[in-house]
Amino acid sequence: MATFEKRVGTTGKTTWRVRVRRQGGPWLTKSFPRKTDAETWARGIEHQLDSGEHVASSEARKRTLGDAIDRYLSVTLPQSKHQKNIKEQTRLLNWRKAEMGPRALVSIKPSTIAEVRDRLATTPNRFGKVLTGSTINRRITALSACLTVCVKEYGWLQKNPVPNVTRMPDSKGRERFLSGDERKALLAECDASPCSALAPLVKLALATGARKGELVGLLWSNVDLERRVVRFVDTKNGENRTVPLAVTAVQVLTEWKNGRPTAGPVFPLTVHDVNIPWRAARDAAGLNDFRFHDLRHSAASYLAMSGASLMDIAAILGHKTLAMVKRYSHLSEQHTTAAVDRMASQFLK
Known part of the structure; x- marks a missing residue:
């Protein structure tokens, strides 16, 4: 139901303020010089509301998108997890x-x-x-x-x-991963790098599929060599992720840990500290088209080719949905087919 309020200004000018509300929603208000105009507007708004049509509130009419973005960036976003x-x-x-x-x-x-x-x-x-x-x-x-x-x-x-609003078709994900020869060449250059942390960091990236930032932020307190697990805290999607360590990865970390402080970061480097020796080793190995993040793709590809399911790969890499790892499905399918053939040759003769 609409309510009407007669207002008289200091100059004697009369206006009619009308307010309309439905089912606990926000008040919709507007002022008119004549009551008949206010009544006409109120009837139209009530009809729209009763029909389920969207009617902009007075706040929406006053506020700009810039106002919304400013408040979101200053108040809401800083509280995001x-x-x-x-x-x-x-x-x-x-x-x-x-x-x-x-x-x-x-x-x-x-x-x-x-x-x-x-x-x-x-x-x-x-x-x-x-x-x-x-x-x-x-x-x-x-x-x-x-x-x-x-x-x-x-x-x-x-x-x-x-x-x-219809979204654009997503771009096809990058599928670049190291071949056997490329991996050997890259690891050889990393071993020869003046940055002693580069080789174990790259090997751990290949073993876990971790991002560069996750590796640089890894603490010894989140590494359990006896249980063969490593825990990455506050990852890109805002969650913690525990990843199992292969025996070779445990050996790499054990050797790296020997004689070094067992508290604080595993790799006492910044992302910038990693970038310079990484690029030098990568270029020396002849892999100019290869990025550090492609080590993550390589790890996922190796898992798929080793028979890991897409769900396993998603859990290890920290993806919330299987859609992100579907790019590796063709690699997994090739090795699944081989497994079926081995089963058939043994049991279905």
Whole structure:
């Protein structure tokens, strides 16, 4: 039901303020010079609400997307449990603010977001390359997180428009991994590196599929050589991950531990300290197209070729869904077929 309030200003001007609300939702308010206009507007709003149509609140009409992003970055995001993603989320949302910041929240519709999406998909960036589908989708996801909070916590929106926006096809994941000869050449150069930590760090990366940041942040207190497990804390997805260690990995860590402090970081290096000797060893091995992160792909590929299931690979690498490890399914299938052939030759003759 609508309520009407007559107001008289200091100059004697009369206005009518109307308020409409349904089922505990937010108050929708507007002022008119005549009561008949206020009544007409109220009837229209009540009809929209009764029909289930989206009606922008007064807060949504007053607030801009820039206001929402500023509050999200200053208040909400710093409290997120995924602290490692804050820098990236801040970058993506600041880009969005520069693009659409002055727009009122009420004007942000699926078509608005889709228009920016389509432009990104066809406009080259400063390097002359068009953004990949995955990159564009990350920008949409960051915006969705902000607008979801505007609905649930700030009360600035009634509905998040992003779920109605079609995402771009994700880019095909990189599948580069070391062949046997490449692995031998790389490890030989790492052993010869003046950085004594490089070889054990690279070997552990191949044995566990851990990311560079996870290895640099690894503490001896999270390594149990007797139980043959290592625990990576506060990983990229915000969760801890325990990974079993192969016998060879235990040997590598045991040798590295000998004569060194058993407290603090396993590898007392920064990411920058790793990058310089890593690139030197990689280039000396003739692997100019190989990144440190490809050691992670190599570990996953070796697991697949050794008969590990996609679920096992996802658990070891710390992926929350199997979709991320489907790129290795063809390697797993080849070795699964070989296992079936061996079973058939023995039991199904």
